[in-house]
Amino acid sequence: MVKEQGVKSLDLTMAFFRAGMLGFGGGPAVIPILQRDVVERYGWMTDEDYGDTIALANTMPGPIATKLAGYIGYRVAGLRGCLIALAASVIPTVILMILLLGILQNYKDVPWVANMSNAVVPVVAVMLGVLTWNFVQQSEKALGWSRAILLIVVSIVLLEVLGLHPAFLIAALILLVLVPFIKRTVSRK
Amino acid sequence: MIYWQIFLAFFIPGIIGYGGGPASIPLVEKEVVDRYGWMDTQEFSEVLALGNSLPGPIATKMAGYIGYAEGGALGAIVGLFGAVAPSLILMIALMAVLFKYKDSREVKNISKVVKPVIAVLIGVMTLDFILTSEAALGGIQTAVLIVVSYLMLEKWKLHPALVIGLALLYGALTGIS
Numbered sequence: 001m002v003k004e005q006g007v008k009s010l011d012l013t014m015a016f017f018r019a020g021m022l023g024f025g026g027g028p029a030v031i032p033i034l035q036r037d038v039v040e041r042y043g044w045m046t047d048e049d050y051g052d053t054i055a056l057a058n059t060m061p062g063p064i065a066t067k068l069a070g071y072i073g074y075r076v077a078g079l080r081g082c083l084i085a086l087a088a089s090v091i092p093t094v095i096l097m098i099l100l101l102g103i104l105q106n107y108k109d110v111p112w113v114a115n116m117s118n119a120v121v122p123v124v125a126v127m128l129g130v131l132t133w134n135f136v137q138q139s140e141k142a143l144g145w146s147r148a149i150l151l152i153v154v155s156i157v158l159l160e161v162l163g164l165h166p167a168f169l170i171a172a173l174i175l176l177v178l179v180p181f182i183k184r185t186v187s188r189k
Numbered sequence: 190m191i192y193w194q195i196f197l198a199f200f201i202p203g204i205i206g207y208g209g210g211p212a213s214i215p216l217v218e219k220e221v222v223d224r225y226g227w228m229d230t231q232e233f234s235e236v237l238a239l240g241n242s243l244p245g246p247i248a249t250k251m252a253g254y255i256g257y258a259e260g261g262a263l264g265a266i267v268g269l270f271g272a273v274a275p276s277l278i279l280m281i282a283l284m285a286v287l288f289k290y291k292d293s294r295e296v297k298n299i300s301k302v303v304k305p306v307i308a309v310l311i312g313v314m315t316l317d318f319i320l321t322s323e324a325a326l327g328g329i330q331t332a333v334l335i336v337v338s339y340l341m342l343e344k345w346k347l348h349p350a351l352v353i354g355l356a357l358l359y360g361a362l363t364g365i366s
């Protein structure tokens with residue numbers, strides 16, 4: 001592992017603030033913007049290092065933007081860097097959310113304001129529909145159509161017909177993948 | 190008690206949601222709308238609509254806002270901590286091990302097998318939103334809004350914030366009676 005580089009707090013703040021404020025479409029949109037700062041502008045990591053970090057971050061659950069911020073911050077400036085990078089990428093947009101939704105809540109009883117929130121539901125449905133198709137395509141690319149469709153059908157039955165909590169299904173799938181791996185690794189030792 | 194619930198509501202999606210923040214949207218909805226009943230589908234869609242019109246990671250915008258709505262400033266911090274800390278700690282702790290096995294087929298397969306499950310969860314949520322909209326606006330208006338916003342977002346590639354803004358304007362104008 002690379003050792004701490006004594007990177008300036010201000011540089012860290014700016015790099016992750018910029019990535020957070022310019023990336024539309026959630027954390028994954030942040031990846032290329034962050035690359036420009038982390039690799040090209042400040043040279044904290046090589047391109048290859050950054051690519052490996054993204055690949056490994058993707059094998060882990062949870063939001064990608066904060067995994068990157070926390071990990072890169074930690075790598076270049078220890079715990080201080082981790083906290084600064086996280087705060088810079090997360091706090092500005094959270095504050096905006098609280099302020100803007102707060103205003104909306106205050107005028108909820110005015111009929112035309114209430115209708116504004118009605119009109120937004122179908123637009124969000126479209127965004128989610130596109131995201132669904134995105135994940136279907138990713139599944140196909142990763143597993144091929146037959147296995148992807150099989151897993152989709154099994155998921156529908158377990159989650160929607162039988163009402164299983166998704167956490168159990170996902171945990172079971174991870175175990176299914178990992179057990180042969182652990183067995184092989186242990187027996188090799 | 191409420192803080193523990195806020196923590197759990199974002200910890201569970203954070204620890205099983207493979208595919209970044211957007212993958213955790215339906216998992217958060219399951220906790221926030223179905224389990225704890227803090228919001229209905231309509232209110233949750235407002236959070237998503239605004240979240241999608243603002244930049245930055247979506248998971249933390251949801252966690253920070255919903256945490257704040259249910260438990261004030263401390264609630265926001267707890268929600269953010271639940272969403273961010275577990276997977277980050279896991280990543281920092283396991284980085285050395287993972288790096289050794291980064292080309293292993295199984296390690297790569299973990300996130301692959303989970304994708305279809307996420308697809309189903311988001312798909313069901315999409316359906317939920319369509320039904321909610323149909324109940325509020327009726328079938329015809331819902332269909333028109335879906336077709337027009339799909340064209341704007343996917344065909345004409347308008348910025349999501351602009352499309353949400355236009356929808357809000359449309360809602361305001363048609364809401365004046």
